[in-house]
Amino acid sequence: MNPLLQHDQQLLARIGLAQIKARERARQGRQFRLALRFMAPALLLVTALLLLPVLYNIWLSFTQWQLFEGRDEFAGWENYHQLWSSPYFDDALGNTALWVVASVLFPLTAGLGLALLFRQMPGQEWFKSIIFLPRILAPTAVGVMWYYVYAPQGMLNQMLGQFTSMPVETGWLFEEQLVTPAIILTFVWQSCGLVMVLLLLGLAALPRDPLDAARMDGARPWQVFRHITLPLLAPTLLMVVILSVLAGFTVFDLLWVMGANYPQQRTLSLAVFMYFEAFQKNSWAFAAATAVVIGGVVLAVTWLQTLLQARVDRMVR
Amino acid sequence: MQNLTSQQANWLALPPPASPPRWGKALCGLAIALLWLLPFSYVLLAIFKSTAEYAASPPLSLPEGVSPLLENIRMAWEQGDMAQAMLNSSLYAAVGASLAVLLAAMAAYPLARMQFRHRNLWFLLLFAGTVFPFQMYLIPLFFGFQWAELLDTHLGMCLLYTAICIPFPVLVLRNYMQNLSLEIDQAARLDGASEFTLFWRIILPNLRGPMSAVFLLQFTWIWNDMLFSSVLGNSPDTRSIMNALLVFQGSYAQSGPNIMLTAAVLASLPTLLLFVLLRRQFMQGLRV
Numbered sequence: 001m002n003p004l005l006q007h008d009q010q011l012l013a014r015i016g017l018a019q020i021k022a023r024e025r026a027r028q029g030r031q032f033r034l035a036l037r038f039m040a041p042a043l044l045l046v047t048a049l050l051l052l053p054v055l056y057n058i059w060l061s062f063t064q065w066q067l068f069e070g071r072d073e074f075a076g077w078e079n080y081h082q083l084w085s086s087p088y089f090d091d092a093l094g095n096t097a098l099w100v101v102a103s104v105l106f107p108l109t110a111g112l113g114l115a116l117l118f119r120q121m122p123g124q125e126w127f128k129s130i131i132f133l134p135r136i137l138a139p140t141a142v143g144v145m146w147y148y149v150y151a152p153q154g155m156l157n158q159m160l161g162q163f164t165s166m167p168v169e170t171g172w173l174f175e176e177q178l179v180t181p182a183i184i185l186t187f188v189w190q191s192c193g194l195v196m197v198l199l200l201l202g203l204a205a206l207p208r209d210p211l212d213a214a215r216m217d218g219a220r221p222w223q224v225f226r227h228i229t230l231p232l233l234a235p236t237l238l239m240v241v242i243l244s245v246l247a248g249f250t251v252f253d254l255l256w257v258m259g260a261n262y263p264q265q266r267t268l269s270l271a272v273f274m275y276f277e278a279f280q281k282n283s284w285a286f287a288a289a290t291a292v293v294i295g296g297v298v299l300a301v302t303w304l305q306t307l308l309q310a311r312v313d314r315m316v317r
Numbered sequence: 318m319q320n321l322t323s324q325q326a327n328w329l330a331l332p333p334p335a336s337p338p339r340w341g342k343a344l345c346g347l348a349i350a351l352l353w354l355l356p357f358s359y360v361l362l363a364i365f366k367s368t369a370e371y372a373a374s375p376p377l378s379l380p381e382g383v384s385p386l387l388e389n390i391r392m393a394w395e396q397g398d399m400a401q402a403m404l405n406s407s408l409y410a411a412v413g414a415s416l417a418v419l420l421a422a423m424a425a426y427p428l429a430r431m432q433f434r435h436r437n438l439w440f441l442l443l444f445a446g447t448v449f450p451f452q453m454y455l456i457p458l459f460f461g462f463q464w465a466e467l468l469d470t471h472l473g474m475c476l477l478y479t480a481i482c483i484p485f486p487v488l489v490l491r492n493y494m495q496n497l498s499l500e501i502d503q504a505a506r507l508d509g510a511s512e513f514t515l516f517w518r519i520i521l522p523n524l525r526g527p528m529s530a531v532f533l534l535q536f537t538w539i540w541n542d543m544l545f546s547s548v549l550g551n552s553p554d555t556r557s558i559m560n561a562l563l564v565f566q567g568s569y570a571q572s573g574p575n576i577m578l579t580a581a582v583l584a585s586l587p588t589l590l591l592f593v594l595l596r597r598q599f600m601q602g603l604r605v
Contacts, residue, residue: 031427046446049458118346129596137585138540140562141541145356256563278456299448
């Protein structure tokens with residue numbers, strides 16, 4: 001072929017390709033402008049009221065902002081140093097760690113037990129609804145209810161009194177040693193239902209074949225559970241664990257309602273500590289630093305979840 | 318040995334090892350359900366007692382009559398300033414949840430069914446709203462609302478609740494829209510329908526189930542929220558119902574536990590009713 005002609009053809013092809021690309025780009029641009037019109041209100045609200053505040057909070061945590069006049073000069077890591085050396089922060093951190101452990105351990109074991117018990121039981125819809133019911137209520141309302149359950153003359157003491165046939169007048173929410181376990185019990189009562197329902201959904205979605213095969217081979221119920229059900233349930237379990245960790249880590253309402261009489265209420269959890277420092281002591285920058293610490297941990301846990309979820313999904317498949 | 322017997326069992330097609338009888342399990346479940354309901358029964362007994370009767374009788378004793386209930390409701394309603402708070406929360410939950418679900422559906426439509434650059438990035442931007450803990454919003458929103466004069470206004474609270482309820486429905490509705498067949502889009506486009514008609518007339522009616530499920534979840538969440546109301550709307554005129562309950566609890570010195578518990582029941586009644594009536598939609602909301 002004539003080399004000159006070949007060159008022309010290549011040139012033509014290139015122009016054609018460029019035209020196609022340009023047309024495609026124009027189409028994508030049109031689509032994008034259209035898409036933006038659909039997304040604009042949501043984007044505007046989310047950016048203005050959620051995402052910008054997060055950035056502002058991070059900036060605030062590096063300043064000296066005290067009161068409304070605002071002394072917003074840059075302070076570097078000073079708030080974080082102050083946070084680290086505050087004994088209240090240590091208390092809040094320890095308490096929050098306790099909350100995280102408890103809010104994973106108890107709802108998960110109880111929820112799993114309930115899920116296994118209620119699975120394939122006649123009338124299970126009713127049982128499920130009853131266990132799930134507290135979850136519908138606001139933590140604030142639950143806190144008010146249980147405040148009187150735990151009162152010195154309340155329901156719990158009366159029942160204990162009947163068991164031991166001695167008058168019991170413990171103020172469950174007024175004793176330093178008892179207040180956290182008592183509130184955790186309320187939390188478990190409220191959150192078991194969700195864990196149970198999620199696990200039941202996971203159980204219902206399990207493939208039947210491996211379970212049947214194991215039973216055919218004469219595996220005992222416990223063996224089936226330990227070696228087949230549990231591994232297959234791993235993705236659901238992981239999701240529930242992460243949900244529980246996050247719920248326990250940011251717990252606020254119950255503590256704020258039920259722990260209000262505790263003399264050092266700000267030591268109850270990180271979220272309570274942050275709220276107290278901001279809205280009752282007006283040390284805004286310091287509280288913003290606390291919020292950043294909470295956010296950092298939450299982001300880290302979420303990131304860990306995406307990592308683990310991929311691994312667990314591969315393991316099951 | 319274990320292997321041998323199991324093989325034999327298999328060979329002889331014996332039934333699997335006997336499970337404990339069914340009624341044992343049912344009894345166990347019944348006991349647990351009753352245990353779970355114990356705090357409720359205590360509350361239900363307490364709201365039928367007068368303040369004097371509550372103080373004098375043991376918590377789990379039956380009330381003498383049912384008449385004190387009306388007095389308790391009246392006291393809780395008036396002292397707890399509940400009429401205004403109920404109105405406020407109804408407004409926030411209805412406006413916030415419906416607007417959020419609608420705007421989320423609009424945003425989810427192009428994210429699920431159009432082709433444009435960095436589509437996933439735009440999705441992540443919207444979804445980022447669920448990742449951060451509420452504690453990171455509180456202080457900036459407090460200052461921002463003060464600056465924009467939205468503090469303690471109904472408008473401000475509605476805006477906030479709408480914004481905070483958008484990201485989760487975007488995730489859910491995008492998933493559902495991706496599963497709808499693309500052929501209906503093409504057919505409608507051939508008939509000359511605009512994108513908006515397509516979205517409004519064809520996509521939305523197909524999403525009624527998931528939309529009502531996420532609406533219920535968001536409605537309940539807004540109704541149950543106390544934190545944002547206590548920071549951004551803590552005036553008697555704009556308080557949400559749960560915040561009003563908290564304030565009432567803080568000042569309960571004048572009124573007895575029976576009245577506080579009545580207030581808690583009244584405040585929870587709307588969402589409880591929703592749950593009882595629409596239990597299946599709630600559970601569908603969890604499935605997504």
